[in-house]
Structures are given as C-alpha cells and as structure tokens.
Amino acid sequence: MPAVALAGVRFVYRTTTGVLRRHRKEVVALDSVSLAVEEGELFGLLGPNGAGKTTAVKILCTLLIPTAGRATVLGLDVVRDAAALRHHIGFVFGGERGLYYRLSGRDNLRYFAELYGIEPRRACSRVEELLEMVGLRDRADERVMGYSRGMKQRLHLARTLIHDPQILFLDEPTLGLDPVGARELREMIRVLRGEGKTILLTTHYMFEADALCDRIAILDQGRVVAQGTPGDLKGLVGDLSVVELEVFGAEPSHVDRLRSLDGVDSVVVEQQELRQLLRVQTRLGSSALPRLLAGLDGLEVGRVAVREATLEDAYVRLVGRVE
Amino acid sequence: MSRCLRPFLFSARVQVLRALGDEFLFVIALVQPFAIGLAAIFMLRHRADFEAVYAVVGAGLTALFSLILFGGTGTITNLRFSGNLEHLVAAPVPLIVVVGGQIMGSVALVLVPMLVSYGLGAWLFGYPIAIRDPAGFTVSVLLALLSLWAMGLLFAPLAILWPAVNSVLGALEYPVYVLCGFLFPVLLLPGWLQPLGQLLAPYWAAYALHGTSSGSLTAPELALAWLLLLALTAATLVLAAWLFDLFLARAQRDGSLAAL
Numbered sequence: 001m002p003a004v005a006l007a008g009v010r011f012v013y014r015t016t017t018g019v020l021r022r023h024r025k026e027v028v029a030l031d032s033v034s035l036a037v038e039e040g041e042l043f044g045l046l047g048p049n050g051a052g053k054t055t056a057v058k059i060l061c062t063l064l065i066p067t068a069g070r071a072t073v074l075g076l077d078v079v080r081d082a083a084a085l086r087h088h089i090g091f092v093f094g095g096e097r098g099l100y101y102r103l104s105g106r107d108n109l110r111y112f113a114e115l116y117g118i119e120p121r122r123a124c125s126r127v128e129e130l131l132e133m134v135g136l137r138d139r140a141d142e143r144v145m146g147y148s149r150g151m152k153q154r155l156h157l158a159r160t161l162i163h164d165p166q167i168l169f170l171d172e173p174t175l176g177l178d179p180v181g182a183r184e185l186r187e188m189i190r191v192l193r194g195e196g197k198t199i200l201l202t203t204h205y206m207f208e209a210d211a212l213c214d215r216i217a218i219l220d221q222g223r224v225v226a227q228g229t230p231g232d233l234k235g236l237v238g239d240l241s242v243v244e245l246e247v248f249g250a251e252p253s254h255v256d257r258l259r260s261l262d263g264v265d266s267v268v269v270e271q272q273e274l275r276q277l278l279r280v281q282t283r284l285g286s287s288a289l290p291r292l293l294a295g296l297d298g299l300e301v302g303r304v305a306v307r308e309a310t311l312e313d314a315y316v317r318l319v320g321r322v323e
Numbered sequence: 324m325s326r327c328l329r330p331f332l333f334s335a336r337v338q339v340l341r342a343l344g345d346e347f348l349f350v351i352a353l354v355q356p357f358a359i360g361l362a363a364i365f366m367l368r369h370r371a372d373f374e375a376v377y378a379v380v381g382a383g384l385t386a387l388f389s390l391i392l393f394g395g396t397g398t399i400t401n402l403r404f405s406g407n408l409e410h411l412v413a414a415p416v417p418l419i420v421v422v423g424g425q426i427m428g429s430v431a432l433v434l435v436p437m438l439v440s441y442g443l444g445a446w447l448f449g450y451p452i453a454i455r456d457p458a459g460f461t462v463s464v465l466l467a468l469l470s471l472w473a474m475g476l477l478f479a480p481l482a483i484l485w486p487a488v489n490s491v492l493g494a495l496e497y498p499v500y501v502l503c504g505f506l507f508p509v510l511l512l513p514g515w516l517q518p519l520g521q522l523l524a525p526y527w528a529a530y531a532l533h534g535t536s537s538g539s540l541t542a543p544e545l546a547l548a549w550l551l552l553l554a555l556t557a558a559t560l561v562l563a564a565w566l567f568d569l570f571l572a573r574a575q576r577d578g579s580l581a582a583l
Contacts (some may be wrong), residue, residue: 011578013577013578014577016575024475031580055578058578061409061413062412062413063409063412063413063575063581064575064576065485065572065575065576066577067576083415086413086414086415087415091411091413093409095404095406097405097406097407098405098406098407098410099406099407100337100338100341100405100407101405102339102341102343103337103341107337107340108551109333111333111337111416112410114329114330115330115332115333115411115414115415115416115421116414117326117329117413117415117416159410175529237577305509322531
C-alpha cells in the first residue's frame, strides 16, 4: 500500500465575477491526477505556477475536499478519515504567513503541541528538541515578528514536526530564502528523510528536486505530464545538448528564427537585467553553434556555453516554458 | 473533554498574549466603557430613581457586546488573512474549540481594565457603586459572559458564510444597546419595540445584572432570567456548531480557507 495516493483526483475552484450581475466561474486546478508515493520516499512535485501542486498538497493535508476521485494517506481517506489522519501528517507552506507574530517562537510551538494533544511534560522537551534542531534556541523567547524569513521558515518546520508526523508535505519550503538558509533547510529535509519519514515536496527549483527527490512527477495545467526518477526524466532529453547564449537586444524575431532552424528543439529566453540568456535545446551539440550565431543576425553575443541537458531542460521540454 | 479543554484554555492564553498591545481592544476595554458610562451618568443623574451602578453595569455590557460583535465577526477572517486558519483546521482539535478559546481570551482580557475603569469612574465622580445582591450578581456575570461568548461564537462563521449578514451585524451595535436595556430601562421604549429585545440573550443578561445590582428582582424573576440565559446560550451554541460545520465544508470545497 502506498503511503500517499491520489486516484483520479479532480478539483475545481468556483469563484464569482462581476458586481451587479454575478457570474460563476470554474477553474480546474487538478484533472484526473493519479500518483502514488511509497513509504519512506522523498517525492517531488514540479510544475509551473497554477499547475495544481499546492491544490494537490492541500487535498492530502485534508484542507480541500476533491471534486472527484479519491485521495488516501497511510490508507486513510482524506475526507472520511480526516480527523484520524491529522495526527499523522504535517505540512509546511512556503512564505512567512501562518505563525502568531506577537508570540515568541517557543509559545508558537507550545500552542501547537497543545492542539495536537501532546502531554505537557513531553511537549516541553519536544519543543526544546525542535528549537535546537532548527537552530532557534537562542531566539526562542523573542516575538516571531522580529524573525528573519529563514528563521520563520525554520519555525514552520519545527511546528510541523511537533507531533512527529510520519508523512510530511513541504510546499515550496525554500521559497524566498537566501542561498545559505535554503541550503540549511535542504539539509534538514535530508535528515528527516534519513529518519524514515515519507516526504512530498513541491518546488520550483529543479536542482533542489534533482538533489533531494527519489522520484518526481511533473504537473502542468492540472495533469501529470511525466513521472519517474530524476534520471528517468533527464533521459527524456538525453539526446539533447543545451547551448546557452548570452545576448544583448534580442527581439522576438531573433528567437523565432532560431526556433525555425533544423535540429533546434526549443528556445527559452531568460531576461537578465539588460541582457537575455537564450537556452537552445538541440540534438546537434556544439556543431549547431555556427548556424545559431548566424541566426542571431549580428546581435552582440557575450558568453557561449554548451552543456548536457539537465532536469530543468527535461522540465522545459515537457511544460514548454519556464517561470 | 480534556482533549478539548486544554486547547481551549491555551487558545484563550494565546489570544491574551496576542491582544496585549492591541489598540482596538484597548479602546473597547478602557475608553469605550468609560466614555459611555460617563455619558449615561450625565444623562440620567437628574432622575429621581438614578443609581450610578446602572450606568456602570450598562457601560460594561456595551463594551462586552462590542467586543463580542467585532471580535466574533472578525475572528475567522483574521485567522485566514494571517495564514493561521489552515494550520488550525488541519490540527486534530475542532476549529470551534480554538475559536471559542480565542474569543474567551478576549473577553477575559477586557474584564480587568473594565473593572479598573469602573473604579476610576466611581472615585472621580464620587458615586457609590454598591451591589445589592453580590451572589446573584456574580452568577449573573458568569451567565452573561457565557451567553455573550456564545453569541461571538455564532457571529464568527455567520460573518464569513454570508458577508451581507456581516454588514448588518456591524450596524446592530447601538440598536442592541437600546433594545436590550444596557444603559436605560427598556420601559422607556415604545411598547411595540419592547418585546424584540427579549429574544436576545443580552437582554436577559442586562436584566439579571441590573436586577441583582439594584436588588429589584425577586428570586423567581431572577431564576427565570438565568434559565432563559442558559436556554438561549445552549441554542446559540448548537446553531454555532452547525454553522462551523457548514463553513468548513464549504471552505474545503471551494478552497477559501486560505486568503490569497
């Protein structure tokens, strides 16, 4: 039995528009999504904004009721058995909200220990243990409003672990953290995985998914478009090389010209202040360079590099765009 | 029971810690009852049957009702916008226990400064504030707090389920003061308006509090008031529990637990 399973899950958000004449609007966030996460596995969920990653996580955390299909965690139905399931799961959502800012870090943890029914004496030692683990012991009695973003995120993680859940849902936990903070958090995730916890992680950072996850599913427009190990997914673009060209003043016509060249699979443009970075996926490797440069039609070209395709390149091929 | 009692008490504690330094609560707890009590004293002091304790108790009731009204209607919205609602819903304790604890925390926090403001008022203006039936008054205070707390618990899901109702509730602050006889007897109202307040728990709270402070109620009259307060509180709690379930089911279906 998988630890986490979605079977044909669909979720539709219903909103209204207009002031005088109100119109109902439906947005399909998940459409027949099926996937399974095995016990002890660190499973990544990737996808662009609006792909349905957070919706999937919220369904599994019992916060949303699926419009259709079935979701189970540890064999418990997320709708029917929600009350029993809540003792076994924990979640972290990216961002700074979701803490009591006027309370200290320690009081935040004590409060949630009470909500999860942890026996008072055990709660005290658990709080100290977690404060130590996330490196907040020295600042534990300060109000959370004075914490940095990284500290708040670590406190989120500590709160999630207060009842020692078997299953963790981490929704973009490193969002907005500085590189050092993000690295520390990734290290904590590795430690938790080493302790045997089952973790479902959503992230925008491909290198993070590549480094941490045993298996990955890519969601796009509410559907699973691929799943497998990072190696499997990279294999989808194994025949491709990526040529990176740093250019100045590229117009859409330049990009269209490159896309139309023989042997070019895709071109992605990343604006970097005054310059653009063109990532060209091609089966021709470095031999594509002369015709690519010719296609740029005299544009000023800076750095040029040819490399093997990565998970991000597989993602780009599957999703067709980058955020 | 203990599964809910500790989280309830801790939620109250969290609310007290959060509210320390909250300007809105400060105004409701200190400034509003003082100002309203003062206005009532100046309005009523020339009447032959004037008793300062009536104005003092009435001012306290206005503060409590305002707190319950605005605290109650805003509780879930505030939790949603602070991002805490999802974490509370995902915890094993029912949301009504947590919200109930938080509203109780606000009520408890308001009582202390309110008492201070009474003492200050009495000292400043030299009016004796004597409670004629202290035991009856104490029980009435507890029942009044319970019934108003239950109303706050009812307002919390009501305000978020139907935003239009929230707007109407917001406008009910002063009408309730008047209809329930907080500051002056309802006998001063037109006859056809007087029974309206009797449908509301605050009316019976005011009736019992004013009656025990002035000693004007007989034992059966007081017992009836307490019974009605308890009955209205129980009915309010049943309705609140149903509305909490309705709110949660709807929010989990349309994805509105979190504010974007």
